[in-house]
Amino acid sequence: MTAANDATPLALAQPEDQHTQGEWEAATAAVLRKSRRLTDEDADAAVWEKLTRTTLDGIAITPLGVPADLDDLRTAGRPTRAGAWDVRARLAGDDAKLLNEHALVDLDGGVTSLWVEAGPDTDLATLLDGVLLDLAPVVLDSTTPQTSAEALLELADDRGVDLHPDTNFGADPIGQEVRGFRGSAPGGLAPQPADLVAVAELAQAHGVRAVVVDATVVHDLGASDAQELGYSMAAGASYLRALTDAGLGVATAAGLIEFRYAATDEQFPTIAKLRAARRLWARVLELSEVEETVDQRQHAVTSRPMLSKYDPYVNMLRTTVAAFAAGVGGADAVTVLPFDTPLGQPDAFGRRIARNVSHLLMDESHVHEVADPAGGAYAVERLTDDLAVAGWAELDRIEAAGGIEAALADGSLQSRIDEVVARRESDIAKRKRPITGLSEFPNLAETLPERAPATDDVRRYGASFEALRDEPAGAPVFLATLGSIAQHTARATFATNLLAAGGIAVEVAGPTDGVDSLAAAYDGQAVVCLAGTDEAYAEWGADAAAALRERGAKHVIVAGKPADYADDSCAMGVDALAFLNRTREVLR
Numbered sequence: 001m002t003a004a005n006d007a008t009p010l011a012l013a014q015p016e017d018q019h020t021q022g023e024w025e026a027a028t029a030a031v032l033r034k035s036r037r038l039t040d041e042d043a044d045a046a047v048w049e050k051l052t053r054t055t056l057d058g059i060a061i062t063p064l065g066v067p068a069d070l071d072d073l074r075t076a077g078r079p080t081r082a083g084a085w086d087v088r089a090r091l092a093g094d095d096a097k098l099l100n101e102h103a104l105v106d107l108d109g110g111v112t113s114l115w116v117e118a119g120p121d122t123d124l125a126t127l128l129d130g131v132l133l134d135l136a137p138v139v140l141d142s143t144t145p146q147t148s149a150e151a152l153l154e155l156a157d158d159r160g161v162d163l164h165p166d167t168n169f170g171a172d173p174i175g176q177e178v179r180g181f182r183g184s185a186p187g188g189l190a191p192q193p194a195d196l197v198a199v200a201e202l203a204q205a206h207g208v209r210a211v212v213v214d215a216t217v218v219h220d221l222g223a224s225d226a227q228e229l230g231y232s233m234a235a236g237a238s239y240l241r242a243l244t245d246a247g248l249g250v251a252t253a254a255g256l257i258e259f260r261y262a263a264t265d266e267q268f269p270t271i272a273k274l275r276a277a278r279r280l281w282a283r284v285l286e287l288s289e290v291e292e293t294v295d296q297r298q299h300a301v302t303s304r305p306m307l308s309k310y311d312p313y314v315n316m317l318r319t320t321v322a323a324f325a326a327g328v329g330g331a332d333a334v335t336v337l338p339f340d341t342p343l344g345q346p347d348a349f350g351r352r353i354a355r356n357v358s359h360l361l362m363d364e365s366h367v368h369e370v371a372d373p374a375g376g377a378y379a380v381e382r383l384t385d386d387l388a389v390a391g392w393a394e395l396d397r398i399e400a401a402g403g404i405e406a407a408l409a410d411g412s413l414q415s416r417i418d419e420v421v422a423r424r425e426s427d428i429a430k431r432k433r434p435i436t437g438l439s440e441f442p443n444l445a446e447t448l449p450e451r452a453p454a455t456d457d458v459r460r461y462g463a464s465f466e467a468l469r470d471e472p473a474g475a476p477v478f479l480a481t482l483g484s485i486a487q488h489t490a491r492a493t494f495a496t497n498l499l500a501a502g503g504i505a506v507e508v509a510g511p512t513d514g515v516d517s518l519a520a521a522y523d524g525q526a527v528v529c530l531a532g533t534d535e536a537y538a539e540w541g542a543d544a545a546a547a548l549r550e551r552g553a554k555h556v557i558v559a560g561k562p563a564d565y566a567d568d569s570c571a572m573g574v575d576a577l578a579f580l581n582r583t584r585e586v587l588r
Contacts, residue, residue: 021066022044024064025044025045025047025048026044028044028047028051028063029042029044029046029047032047032050032051037050038050047063048062048063051063055224055225055269056224056225056420056423056424057224057225057226057227057387057390058390059226059383059386059387059390061268061269061379061383062379062382064379065377065378065379065380065381065382066378067378069378069379069381069382070378070381070382073381073382073385074385075375075381075384076278076279076282076388077275077276077277077278077279077282077384077388078275078278078330078371078372078375079274079275079278079329079330079371079372080278080295080296080330081330081331081332081368081371082371083368084362084368085326085327085331085332085333085334085358085362085368086112086113086137086166086332086333086334087110087111087112087113087333087334087355087358087359088111088112088113088114088115088139088299088333088334088335089102089103089106089107089111089113089114089115089335089351089354089355090115090117090301090335090337091103091114091115091116091117091127092117092454092455093117093345093454096122096123096124096126096127097126099116099127100126100127100128100129100130102348102351103127103128103131104130104131105348105351105352106351106355107131107136109352109355109356110355110356110358110359111136111355112136112137113136113137113138113139113164113166113333114128114131114136114137114138114139115139115141115299115335116128116138116139116140116141117141117142118140118141118142118143118148119142119143119144120143120144120147122142122148124148124151124152124155125151125155128152128155132161133152133155133156133159133161133163133164133167134156134161134162134163134164135164136164137163137164137165137166137167137168138152138163138164138167138168139167139168139170139212139258139299139333140152140168140169140170141170141172141212141214142169142170143176145169145170145171145172145195145199146171146195146198146199146202148169148170149169149171149199149202149203149210150202152167152169153202153206162206162207163206163207163208164208165207165208166208166209167208167209168203168208168209168210168211168212168258169199169202169203169208169209169210169211170211170212171195171196171199171200171210171211171212172211172212172213172214172235173195173196174235174238174239174404174405174408175212175213175214175217175235177408178217178218178221178408179217179457180457196210196211196239196242196243197242197243197246199211200243200246200248200253200256203256204248204252204256209255209256209257209258209297210256210257211239211256211257211258212257212258212259212260212299213232213235213236213239213257213258213259213260214260215228215229215231215232215235215259215260215261215262216228216260216261216262216301216303216304217231218231218413218417219261219262219303219305220262220304220305220457220458220459221414221417221421222305222417222418222420222421222424222459223417223420224417224420225269225272225273225387225390225391226387226390226391226393226394227394227413227416227417227420228261228262228273228391229273229276229277229280229387229388229390229391229394229395230391230392230393230394230395230397230398231394231398231404231413232259232261232277233280233281233284233391233392233395234395234398234399234403234404234407235404236257236259236281236284237284237399237403237404238403238404238405239253239257240253240254240257240284240288243256250285250288250289250290251285251290251291251292251294254285254288254290254294255294257297258297258298258299259277259281259296259297259298259299260298260299260300260301261273261274261277261298261299261300261301261331262300262301262302262303262304263300263301263302263303263322263323263325263326263329263331263334264302264303264306264318264322264325265303265306265317265318265319265321265322266325267321267322267324267325267328268325268379268380268383269383269387270300270322270325270326270329271325271328271329271374271380271383271384272329272380272383272384272386272387273329273387274298274300274326274329274330274331275329275330275374275380275384276384276385276387276388276391277296277298277391278295278296278298278330279384279388280388280391280392280395281296282296283392297332297333298330298331298332298333299331299332299333299334299335300322300323300326300329300331300333300334300335301334301335301337302318302319302322302323302326302335302336302337303318303322304337304341304458304460305458305459305460305461306318306322306460306461307319307337307339307341307342307460308342308435308437308438308460308462308466309342309343309448309460309462309466310437310438310442310443310446310448310462310465310466310469311436311437311438311441311442311443311446312339312340312342312343312437312448312449313339313437314436314437315339315340315341315342316339316353316357319336319337319339319354319357320336320357320360320361322336323336323357323358323361324361324367327358327361327362327367327368328367328373328374329374330371330372334358336354336355336357336358337354338350338351338353338354339353339354340449340451342456342460343448343449343450343451344451344452344453344454344456345451345452345453345454346451347449347451394416397412397413397416398413401413424461425464428461428462428464428465429464429575429576429577429578430573430574430575430576431576433461435461435462435465438462438465438466438469438501439462439465439501439576440497440501441497442469442497442500442501443500444472444500444503444505464577465501465502465577468501468502468503468577468580468581468584469501469502469503470503471503472503472504472505473502473503473504473505473583473584473587474587474588475525475526475527475587476504476505476506476507476525477499477504477505477506477507477525477527477528477529477557477583477587478506478507478509478522478523478525478527478528478529478548478553479492479495479496479506479507479508479509479528479529479531480509480512480518480522480528480529480530480531480544480548481508481509481510481511481512481518481531481532482512482518482530482531482532482533482536482537482540482541482544483511483512483513483532483533483536484511484513485510485511487532487533487536488531488532488533488536491531491532491533491559491560492508492531492559494531494559494570494572495529495531495557495559495570496508498570498574498576498579498580499529499580499583501576501580502576502577502579502580502581502583502584503584504580504583504584504587506529507523507525509521509522514540515540515543515544515547518544518547518548519547519548519551522548522551522553524551524552525553526552526553526554526555526586526587527553527554527555527556527557527583527586527587528545528548528553528555528556528557529556529557529558529559529570530544530545530556530557530558530559530566531559532559534560534561537558537560537563541558541563541565542563542565545558545563545565545566546565554586555567555568555583555586556568557569557570557583558570559571568582568583
């Protein structure tokens with residue numbers, strides 16, 4: 001690299017700013033030793049093991065990308081979107097007039113397309129009244145896609161306009177079956193070829209898309225990123241087979257399909273997932289002998305399971321990170337779900353915040369100005385490759401079962417998803433995957449915003465904690481603080497937050513200087529929790545427990561390591577759900 005008017009090479013970093021991997025390890029190890037995550041005897045290189053995170057697919061995400069990560073790696077899956085992404089608003093519910101109001105406000109506020117959940121009785125004419133169908137694409141999500149597609153076409157014909165070419169009739173029979181839309185319909189899990197082909201023919205005749213491969217249906221069941229990728233490839237391949245069997249060319253059929261993926265607040269896996277999806281679909285088309293380039297069109301939706309009903313305003317942060325990752329990952333369209341989605345029908349404020357997330361990312365942060373912001377980053381390229389390999393392996397397992405229909409029918413895919421759900425639940429229960437405002441830093445005094453009821457068919461990741469919060473414990477725990485505030489505050493804060501995560505309030509003794517002052521603060525609570533330093537426990541913890549038992553305490557907990565004078569204990573790494581349920585049982 002040289003300056004424009006100077007032949008002198010410009011170094012990317014001055015010599016004093018260039019450091020070796022060993023120097024990074026030493027500096028990082030020093031920080032971890034201060035936080036006691038490493039001992040003085042541990043080698044500096046141990047920082048890799050300490051800081052490497054493993055995904056639910058068993059993929060290691062290292063704390064630092066290095067050139068060696070790309071050894072023998074073929075980079076693929078780069079974003080194909082140029083410029084701004086399509087800001088897509090979701091419209092779901094039974095009140096067509098209300099949804100029309102939402103649609104018009106959203107479009108006036110900068111939304112560029114609408115994602116409409118429709119049923120056989122949905123009044124599209126009312127819902128889309130005033131919507132310029134030739135300027136704003138409409139993506140249908142319908143239980144009866146052919147009927148809904150015909151209604152949309154009739155509406156456009158009545159207005160004398162052509163549908164926007166990014167309109168999609170949204171046929172997704174496999175996804176509908178997974179969602180339960182067709183639970184009692186004949187034909188089982190196999191896509192209905194006549195329905196699919198009829199919708200495809202309508203779409204082809206009017207220059208729009210016909211099919212959505214909605215991978216969020218398995219994400220909402222708890223699937224991992226690789227399982228979401230494998231499912232989407234298997235469903236996409238199934239639709240290609242059905243459409244080509246009806247006489248469409250493979251490239252033509254592929255051009256009628258859009259893919260929908262979940263974007264979570266784990267930004268690097270989300271970026272890598274979208275990049276890996278493009279790589280996998282390109283491989284599917286290559287094996288299908290498609291000679292021309294048919295880019296995969298992606299619609300990213302912020303994850304529904306990651307949202308929390310309690311402290312819902314934190315959802316704004318989660319969805320912002322997810323939308324950022326979706327934009328960086330190259331999604332063609334992005335839907336940010338309103339922060340109040342878990343509470344019911346989102347209100348005007350929630351919808352406004354949701355659409356403004358994309359505007360902030362593009363108009364103020366200019367995320368869309370760079371075609372592939374994560375491209376060339378060692379860690380992202382490595383993760384993209386690892387996820388692509390894992391996704392293809394999942395596709396192989398599905399195809400080995402006889403295809404996606406067979407893998408769903410025999411329960412093999414669901415069984416693998418259940419294993420992932422169990423691992424995630426275990427991590428959440430132990431707070432290895434903390435949920436801010438729910439499993440960490442809960443606020444028992446919060447008043448939730450009120451929203452109109454809405455159908456919620458997704459089990460959120462924090463559902464177990466939410467169930468405890470839904471039915472707060474009827475009695476508080478006495479927090480028996482040993483010593484001064486400075487001495488007991490660390491463990492008292494830990495215990496208070498942990499108990500609050502289970503809907504259990506505490507009554508705090510405050511500063512104490514011995515058994516007598518502690519006992520004087522006690523007011524007959526059935527459960528007490530000692531909180532103090534190890535030294536205080538050794539000096540008068542047993543006496544404090546005995547004194548409180550004499551005054552009526554039936555269950556003694558110690559915040560820290562187990563003690564022979566206590567019935568239970570709580571410390572970092574405890575199975576929080578199991579502990580909270582035990583404690584609540586005593587409180588009953």
